[in-house]
Amino acid sequence: MPRYDFRCRSCGATFELRRTMAQANDPAVCPEGHPDTVKLLSTVAVTGAAGAGAAPQAPSGGGCCGGGCCG
Secondary structure, three states: OOEEEEEEOOOOOEEEEEOOHHHOOOOOOOOOOOOOEEEOOOOOOOOOOOOOOOOOOOOOOOOOOOOOOOO
16 A cells, blocks of 8 residues: 655644555644645655666767767
């Protein structure tokens, strides 16, 4: 179940709630009982095993023609 971060506008406390995605925007009450809260933007780091152990590839250039002839 996803976790969502909230901040209380009354006391400044930050807290986390586990909710279904359907409940993501429902109002939340802070642990101190204050109802004036705002959902914070959370960042998610996604990692995986795809490519694990493989050598990193060098950048392939850029620009309009691959980086070799525009100079």
